[in-house]
Amino acid sequence: MQTILIIEDERDLAELLAFNLEREGYKTLTAYDGAEGLDTVQRVLPDLILLDLMLPGMFGTDVCKTVKKSEQTAHIPVIMLTAKGEEIDKVVGFEVGADDYVVKPFSTRELMLRIKAVLRRNAPEPVESNIITMGGIRIDTSRHLVTVNGNELNFTTTEFKLLYTLVMRFGRVQSREVLLRDVWGYNFVEDTTRTVDTHITRLRNKMGTEGDMIKTVRGFGYKLELQ
Structure with missing residues (x-):
């Protein structure tokens, strides 16, 4: 319980x-x-x-x-x-x-x-040990660990899932509504898209120069691409 x-x-x-x-x-x-x-x-x-x-x-x-x-x-x-x-x-x-x-x-x-x-x-998810790299980003899915340019970052579970989702959908634009559904689990949108914007800002700040890989698609959402 x-x-x-x-x-x-x-x-x-x-x-x-x-x-x-x-x-x-x-x-x-x-x-x-x-x-x-x-x-x-x-x-x-x-x-x-x-x-x-x-x-x-x-x-x-x-x-x-x-x-x-x-x-x-x-x-x-x-x-x-x-x-x-x-x-x-x-x-x-x-x-x-x-x-x-x-x-x-x-x-x-x-x-x-x-x-x-x-x-x-x-909730913890059973995942096989897997290392994903993209530019200076390294994601260890088994340990829910992110390092950027060799520095380990302290990410919340939501931040980890948001970054992981963008990396796995590299180059594809993700609307705020899709991110709310797939990262937050919301099937309704009630003035909550600001949630996505705020978390994207926090991701960029934590990632330093590599945060510039997260691109804003004005009026729609976000995508991740190499600089």
């Missing part, structure tokens, strides 16, 4: 989320502030975190940063739940490492679908 940690200071909402998640077959834990949430993350290592942004004592963005900076917890996916729905708020959320961003009020059904999609793409 997968464990989901709810970090939410609105107790009624936290209880409602726990009820719906347990009905879907998940085990739930609840924390009502950032410090308590971080302590629970480190003790329990949940399979996923639902994280409110506006928490007493410590912002959700700081909680997310701390989770993603620790080797022990960086692999745990984080879905942010917040009333702050402006584009800049979403960008900040993704920049600190969130795997998804859901704006309140939200549909319980949509949230459950997003949780399933995030858990599915973070």
Whole structure:
């Protein structure tokens, strides 16, 4: 049974989320502030975190940063739940490492679908040992490891899958909708294409000069090609 940690200071909402998640077959834990949430993350290592942004004592963005900076917890996916729905708020959320961003009020059904999609793409996949190279990029699929020009990079699971998808479809333009479906597992698009743009920006930044291999096809999507 997968464990989901709810970090939410609105107790009624936290209880409602726990009820719906347990009905879907998940085990739930609840924390009502950032410090308590971080302590629970480190003790329990949940399979996923639902994280409110506006928490007493410590912002959700700081909680997310701390989770993603620790080797022990960086692999745990984080879905942010917040009333702050402006584009800049979403960008900040993704920049600190969130795997998804859901704006309140939200549909319980949509949230459950997003949780399933995030858990599915973070699940370990049985893959044969295989090394893929493209320019200065080297991908070890068995270890989910990326090196660029000999330097090992710290990629999230989503970043790894996004880069792997672009490499395996070398030279072919991928629309944002296709990437959302194949990397994030979404079969619906509701103002979520910004998710792709933000993750592409993070990939480019982490990859340095090799990030220039990821080309923007204006008004459509992205492709990977040698410089």
